[in-house]
Amino acid sequence: MTSALVFGDVSWAGGAAFNPIVFVHYMHCYVPGSFSSSDDRVANYRRDYLAAPTPPREVESQWFAEDAEATITGGLAAVQADLSRLAASHVDAVGLLIAPTHLPNSQFADALNMVAQAASASTVKVIPELWTDLRRADVDEYGREVARMLAAHKGAQFEYQGKPVVLISEQAPDGGGSQALAAAKERLDRLLRPWGGLAQVYVIVNLGFGETNIGANAYAELADALGAWTPQDDWTSRRAEASGEAARTAGKPYVYPVSYGFYQRRAGSPPWEYGESFGAARLIEAWAHAVAARPQFI
Numbered sequence: 001m002t003s004a005l006v007f008g009d010v011s012w013a014g015g016a017a018f019n020p021i022v023f024v025h026y027m028h029c030y031v032p033g034s035f036s037s038s039d040d041r042v043a044n045y046r047r048d049y050l051a052a053p054t055p056p057r058e059v060e061s062q063w064f065a066e067d068a069e070a071t072i073t074g075g076l077a078a079v080q081a082d083l084s085r086l087a088a089s090h091v092d093a094v095g096l097l098i099a100p101t102h103l104p105n106s107q108f109a110d111a112l113n114m115v116a117q118a119a120s121a122s123t124v125k126v127i128p129e130l131w132t133d134l135r136r137a138d139v140d141e142y143g144r145e146v147a148r149m150l151a152a153h154k155g156a157q158f159e160y161q162g163k164p165v166v167l168i169s170e171q172a173p174d175g176g177g178s179q180a181l182a183a184a185k186e187r188l189d190r191l192l193r194p195w196g197g198l199a200q201v202y203v204i205v206n207l208g209f210g211e212t213n214i215g216a217n218a219y220a221e222l223a224d225a226l227g228a229w230t231p232q233d234d235w236t237s238r239r240a241e242a243s244g245e246a247a248r249t250a251g252k253p254y255v256y257p258v259s260y261g262f263y264q265r266r267a268g269s270p271p272w273e274y275g276e277s278f279g280a281a282r283l284i285e286a287w288a289h290a291v292a293a294r295p296q297f298i
Contacts, residue, residue, distance in 0.1 A: 021160065021297045023127055024086065026094035026115065028102060032071050033078030034111035042069060079118040086124045093158040094119070095129045095167055100136065103145035116153040125158035126150065127165045127204075133172040134187040134219070147194030160202045164195050169206035169229055173217040184218035198222065204255060204297075210239040212246040220250075225297060227255030244293055253296035258286040 035042055045068060071078050086094070096115055102108045119126045128146050136142070150157045157164045168188075174180045188198045195201045205223035207214075214220045228243040240257050247254035259282070290298050 018294055020295055021092050022090065023093035023095050023158070023297070024091055025129070026096045028097045028099070028108045028112060031079065031108075031111035031115055032082045033074040033076060034108075034114060035072040037069075037073045039073075042073060045069060076114050076118060079114050080122070083118050083122040083124040087122060091124055093125045093127045093165075095127045097129045097131060098146055100132050100138065100142045103149055113149060113153070116150055116156040119156040120153040121155075126156050127158045127167050129167045129169060130191070131169045133170065134168070134184075134191060135172060135174075139187055140190045140193065143191040144194050163200060163202040165202045165204065166192065166195070167204040167206065167227065168219065168223075169227075171205065171219045173219050176213075176216045176218055176221070180218040181221060184222055188219070188222060207243045207246070210242055212242050214246055214250040214252075220252075223252065225253040225255060226250070227297070228257050241289070241293070244295065254293075255297035256290040256293050256295040258283070258290050258298060 071081075074081075083094070094115065096112065098112060102112060116126055128150065130142070130146065132139075132142065159165060168191075174183060185198060188203065192198050192201045192203070202225070203223045204225045204227050205217075205219045206227045206229045207217070207220060209229075211217065211220075211228075214226070220226055226243070226247040228240050244254045244256060
């Protein structure tokens, strides 16, 4: 889950206020309330953080709320409380990561359903984030299971311009050109058939790291809006800005990513201290650049 701090309309440097759609990435494996009190991670938290006089070296740079155990083991009430916090910050939706193996039965299925159930009674709705290679043979079943879960919780899915919103990432594009475009459209239609097909869905496609050639990605050409799975790996992410400029050139709305630097650990897997150093500074800088870009989505 990624935190977001947004308070109403946003303005920057004295400019006119604008009101972007704001959604936060919500990890299937970190859903509040979805952990059992007997889970090793809960027991380790109890042992290493609550009982130890000082935290062990490997966790000393991490922060845990005093009520973390109640939050992570609190069931539906914990998710409802989390969505209430997001609603108070004027967040519109959570981008719920759902992989092909998560539904209908997996260790994450209950957590995903819990988020959808909470969203059905909240102003914060669900944007399903579908992470997969769309060339897979069971893409139809994948779409059906996601749509079935959301339909079971009426009003859970976020809509934009009168259409349900679906975000697609890691779609493994075959390139550009007429053949690739036809193949991509056929796969998207199969995936999105439970919602009425590609034409009836507002589709956001995540570009790859620093991807700027929209014409070489047939999925990006077919999308209504483009995003970028780009953590803030410097004071600002040049990749985010480059992809945003490519989206503007293509005439498509852009989802400007804002992150506090957590995923900087990817580069050589440095320790927590490196990944989270200047975390607040990165977050503030990222928001400043996002607001200056005035995107339709953040």
